[in-house]
Amino acid sequence: MSESPRSSDPSRIAEFRLLRRLGAGGMGVVYLGRTDAGALAAIKVIRGEGAGDDGFRARFAREAELARRVDSPWVVPVLDADAEAREPWLATAFVPGPSIAEAVGAHGPLPSGAVRVLGRSLAEALDAVHTAGLVHRDVKPGNVLLALDGPRLIDFGIARAADDTALTASGVVVGTPGFLAPEQAEGRPATAASDVFALGCVLAYASGGIPPFGTGTPDALLYRTVHDEPELRGMEGELLALVERCLAKEPDVRPTVEEIRGLLTEDAPDSSGDWLPAPVARLVATRAAESLALPGIEPTVVDGADDGTTDGEAPSDAPDTPVRHPGRRRLLLLGGALLLAGGGTGAAVWASGDEKKPSASTGRPVYVLGVHADSSAAGTALSRACERAARLAVAQHNATPKRSYDLKVKDLADRGDVDTAREVARTFTADRDVVAVLGPVGETSMRAASAVYGEAELTHVSSTTGRQDYFLTSPRTSFQTGAPHLALGSWIALDALITGQVAPAGIVIDRAGGAVVQDQGTSLISGWRDTLGAQVVPKVVAEGTDDGPKAVRDVLAADVGAVAYLGPLDNTVRAAQVLAAAGFTGPCWMQHQLYGSDFPSRAGAAGEGWYVVTSAVDPSVLTTKRAKDFTAAWRKRYGSTPEPYATEAYDSVRMLLAEFAHTVPAGARRRPVRADLAVRLAKAKYTGVARTYAFGEYHQYDASTDAWKNETFVHVVRDGRFQQLGALGELTPATKSQS
Known part of the structure; x- marks a missing residue:
């Protein structure tokens, strides 16, 4: 998902007018740009230490020149670059489709036919990369974009010439753990065979929906890559045998890209999108249609703005102030996406700022907290604790005499599988009154639903999961308060x-x-x-x-x-x-x-x-006032001491509601903007019954230096x-x- 440019961002780079931010990382920022002729481009701008390193600039110029030589319909072409600019930049053609990571996160594993097309097309792409004298070194699901007429390999940000060992000689691991070869994991130079290993990882992920060496910390992933066998799901026969060969530990045993092309004889896809499953093809088409709704070339100013900002942005001296009056650019994007998709989404409706109907009995508006539960045998007990915790927290809010709005709980349960988890998430996101969600309860449901919540900008917090890869598909609105x-x-x-x-x-x-x-x-x-x-x-x-x-x-x-x-x-x-x-x-x-x-x-x-x-506590044996008060309130409402994981769910809801209160407009007559809650929550620090909650870079529970000791x-x-x-x-x- 993209975002509006910030006040510190340039408005133009060379011939490209900058329209949106597509992403940011340690090396710099990627923008969506457009030429005066209307051609779209992705422009990566290098910032930080790299921009001030003459050696880096020299390598950057060399790599840009080599990348220009890559000639393949399955590689996004380099349009222009400038290594001598104050901040070096590289522009490539813009592909509006989602990455494999986004598509699989939203709609599950791809069918065998689509995986075979991916394998052949990406093998051709890597053949062109290697022919140009490059090794890509970071082939991963996030670096493969899906278009109706086939996949596109992107991001040569860490590609190197095949004979360049300056970085690898030092033992520095370059690439993405979980999708790089054992030799890279051990700090040895990457070769064309390393890209083949990464291709095997991508195909395994596309087919099974999970990385072949699991998820977790970089050290754990590197260890498994070197020592463990991959977990391969959804493949059989010739495709399974080929991917197993690609994932051989020894580079010499892996097939060449030419051999892969010979074994996967699928025809190149046409522009119909038939090679993709229907939900993914619709996602690709919607992304392409949304690109048509981008702003024009001329500058756009919010009507009636008098604070020096444009495009509905908050003044620079109030970065945390929720946006109450979206500008023409934002409404155009929202309205265009709404019409082109054939129906409204929660994000579009909330951002439009229409009024919230009050409760007939009190005159106060009513907002809904969703509880994404799990009806499977493994999730029933946890779900019961989460629902009870949510109802207690909401009841306490509604007992506040001077409250400006009421809350109620809406409980929906999946069956612990991908399809029903997505169905529950879509139901919550489509409900305009739902302002946040507690859950999902289980890891499988969290993996499936997080992308749905992320797409709709509906904030959700799981207090019972602890994996750290959901950030890949939902980098803004998915949070975890369970310890990793x-x-x-x-x-x-x-x-x-x-x-x-x-x-x-x-x-x-x-x-x-x-x-x-x-x-x-x-x-x-x-x-x-x-x-x-x-x-x-x-x-x-x-x-x-x-x-x-x-x-x-x-x-x-x-x-x-x-x-x-x-x-x-x-x-x-x-x-x-x-x-x-x-x-x-x-x-x-x-x-x-x-x-x-x-x-x-x-x-x-x-x-x-x-x-x-x-990290789950039994508050009934603690002597602190918070623990005693919580235990007493639980016992009064439910007639028992809090069950396992109830405390963490209660804390998560209380934190959600505390931050949500800051997003409700004065008078509670205009709807809160859904995206504002996630922005606040990422910076929040909340003292709960037995521990303090804050979030790390990937929206995971921040296990600080003292967390292991006291929490x-x-x-x-x-x-x-x-x-x-x-x-x-x-x-x-x-x-x-x-x-």
Whole structure:
């Protein structure tokens, strides 16, 4: 998604009038520009250290010249460049279609036929790149745009000549972890075979909807790329065999781009878009149509503006002030997209500023908080906690005597799958009264729904997920208050260190638990081995097998003194039973999502003494005023103490509502602008019942240096239930040994 230029942005670069910001990163900014003749271009402007580095400028000029030589219909051509400008820039033809990452995030994996077309076209593109003497080095889903007549490879921002080893010789990893080759992950020079590996990763992502080496921190992705086998979904037969060859660890074993072209014999797509599934083709067509609604060449001024701003922007001295009167440019974009798409979206309606009808009984307007729940067996308990937390927070707001508006809760549940998650998200975004959403509850639903919420600029916060890749498809409106799964894996190691229970450890990663346990297991292995300096006996249980008990017996045979079994509930219960039957008495940890599950009752005596480290708190055992007040309010409304994860959901809603209040116009007669809430939330800091919430660069819970100490809690199974021992920073060896 693009945004209006900022006051500090230039209005023109060479022959290009700058219309919009397409994106920004560490190296600079990408703008949408238009020539006086009407041709659109994407202009990347280099800022920061690169602009002041003479060596960088020389390389930039060389690369721009080499990129001009790339001749392929599947590569976005370079139109112009200037390495000597105060801020070097490179202009390429503009392709209005979405990237593979956007398309897959919005509509799921592509069918086999489309993946084969992608493979052949991108192989031709890379052939042209390599023929020009370049290695792209950053082939990834975000760098492949989809057009009706075929894909386009973009972004030569880190491409280098094939014989240029200046950067790689230093061991610096250049590229995107998860989509770069093992040799790049190890700091070795990239070659044409490295681009082939990346192409295999892109095809695997397009076909299966997930990166072949999972998600997580760069270190974890680099480790998996070098040591693990890829997870390939949605492919079979010849295509599967080809992608497996592309993902070979050794460069010499991979096929050449010429060989890939020979194996994938699909005809080049025509301009009909038939090669794409219908929802993606419509998305491509809508993006293309929206580009026709861009502003004209002449400057545009907001009618009646007297503060020196244009295009509906807030004055420069009030950057956080919500925009109340959209200018002609913004309304043109919104109205054009609305008409061309054949129907209204929540974002367009809210931005138009029409009036909110008041409640007939009170005269106050009524806004809606959505709860995106999960009706599957795995998500029912979490969903119940989230819905109850939302209703309590909303009831407290509505009990405020001088409130200017009322709130109500709208609860919709998916079934824990991609299609129903998107359906729920579309229902919420289409409801003009919904101002924010709590959820989704599960990782699969979060992955599917985040792009829908992002497209409609509807802010949503999940308090029960902890992966960090949703930012790719929804960089503005998706937030997570749950601690990252990767961090919680490391914090198991910290628990062992603090409590004096470091020993040779058997760590079993049961992949039936999904990518979450893979993320957690990778960080736990690294933390136990590298940080604690202790022996690790890792075992991986392949998904779809019944090898969990064997893996447990194998680590016991290695004479370990501690065990962590990271897997789904059923398999963890069996692991506890195997360990108990073997007479194992060392400390045992389960994966954090099992806190609050039926593990204590199902495992029985075999589960006694098992630990779980999580950011979820039991507020009923805390002595602070906030915790006591929350527990009392929950008990009064529901007749019980707060269930697991209720506290975090309650805090998330309270934070949402606090920031939403600042986006409601004076008098509450005009509708709030949906996008304003996300802008505020990204900068918010909120003190909750047991921890402080703030968001990092990717809208994830900011696990600061003290978060592990005071805001991460250890629970133990005792007397058939989970009991909270305390925050990590409160524990001592004595505390643990007495448990």
